[in-house]
Amino acid sequence: MIGQFISLEGGxxxxxxxxxxxxxxxxxxxxxxxxxxxxxxxxxGAEAIRGLLMQGEVTRWSPHTEALLFAAARADHVEKRIRPALEAGQWVLCDRYIDSTRAYQGGQGIDDAAILALHGFGSKGLLPDRTLLLTLPQGAGEERALVRDQGVADRFGARGRDFHAQVAAAFDRIAAAEGDRVRAVDASGAPEAVTDRLMEALADLLP
Incomplete structure (x- = not known):
């Protein structure tokens, strides 16, 4: 039995x-x-690349370099963990996946087709069976992140409001274009209520 691959996305x-x-x-x-x-x-291998991507000054890497580093990390992740788990019949829940690269680096001008071409080469084009896009009103997520990070954000969280607005718009475009795979889920309210909404968005895949 092949498992189900579920990604969670959002700003x-x-x-x-x-x-x-x-x-x-x-x-x-x-x-x-x-x-x-x-x-x-x-x-x-991917965790080693994570350190390169998440630490340092915002300007440490260009968007092109970030896209290449993310693609390399994802290729190792897919080969070493995701595919073996799916082939063993497990469900894989992944906190971010290819759509984050499309939103974050694509929002900085990297062509979506180029990002997907890298994904096709590195990860053989593996896409989730369902992508759950968590959404909040503009600015609400950044306010939560400020509290979470206690003023010490990573290279992506530290970027300005205009950048995060571009990311949110890119996620919205992906959801609109790929509605069979991507389901937007309201992330406001109590955590248990959000979890219930996520389960509803997976209802057709559940055993």
Whole structure:
């Protein structure tokens, strides 16, 4: 049996990490064997690249270099962890995946076709069975992230409001164009209410 591949996406502070953990618990209660992972990272090689991507000055890497580094990290992650888990029949829950590269680096002018071409080469084009896009009103996620990070943000969280607005707009475009795969989910309110909405968005895939 091939497992299901689920990614959680969204801008800063929308609750992806919290909801990935909560969703894993809810799925396991339904008897689903779940692997929880993240990007960038998830494998030894990809975690090493994560350190390069997330630390340092905002200007450390150009958008082109970031796209290449993300593609390299993802290729190792897919080969070492995601595909083996799916082939073993597990559900994979991934905190960010290819759509984050499309939104963050694409929002800085990198052509979407180029990002997908890198993904096709490095990760053989593997896409999630379902992508859950967590959404909040503009500015709300950044405010949550400020509290979460206590003023010490990574290279992406530290960027200005205009950048994050571009990221949100890019996610919206992806969701509008790929509605069969991507489901937008309201991330406001109590965590348990958000988890319920995520489970509803997976209802057709659940055993």
């Amino acid at each position: 800063e502070g929308v609750g992806k990490s919290t909801q990935t953990a909560r969703l894993a618990t809810a799925l396991e209660a339904r008897g689903v064997h779940v692997l929880v992972t993240r990007e960038p990272g998830g494998s030894e």
